[in-house]
Amino acid sequence: MDLGGAREINGVFVQEYSDIGKAMQIRLGDDNVEIRFRQVPVEKMHDTSSDDPTWDNAYGSTFLYHWIAGNSPEWQWLKAKGLNEPAARLRQGGLKT
Numbered sequence: 001m002d003l004g005g006a007r008e009i010n011g012v013f014v015q016e017y018s019d020i021g022k023a024m025q026i027r028l029g030d031d032n033v034e035i036r037f038r039q040v041p042v043e044k045m046h047d048t049s050s051d052d053p054t055w056d057n058a059y060g061s062t063f064l065y066h067w068i069a070g071n072s073p074e075w076q077w078l079k080a081k082g083l084n085e086p087a088a089r090l091r092q093g094g095l096k097t
Contacts (some may be wrong), residue, residue, distance in 0.1 A: 004073035011049040013077045025076055027055070032084045033091065037063060059091050068092065 006015040013026040023045035026037045036055035040047065058064040067075040068089065080084060 002073065003077060005075075006073055008077070009046055010048040011081075013074060014045050014046055014048070015074070016042055018042060026058070026078070028078055028083055030079045032082045033087045035059065035078065035083075035088065036063065037061075060093075064092055 003013070004015075006013055008014070016023045016064060021042050022039045023042050024037060024039050025045070025048060026035065027048070035058035036053050036090075037058050038053050040053060060085055063074075063084065066072065067078075
């Protein structure tokens with residue numbers, strides 16, 4: 001799967017933004033609906049298990065809206081990991097397939 005320059009580390013989608021010194025991490029919850037994300041300093045991009053900084057709920061965020069609307073590598077990765085897509089779309093506000 002083409003992750004658009006990102007990679008998977010320990011079951012977490014990681015996109016490095018070296019120009020701003022940060023990386024975005026995305027993880028899918030055990031229920032295959034919960035989606036969490038956070039930005040970390042690029043030197044901590046391999047640390048996918050800590051809770052510092054805290055993980056944010058992706059629902060209601062513009063990030064998730066754009067991932068879905070653009071059928072982005074992030075969205076493709078979530079679906080490949082087993083995301084319950086109908087439940088996720090409903091939770092995000094009923095976005096259509």
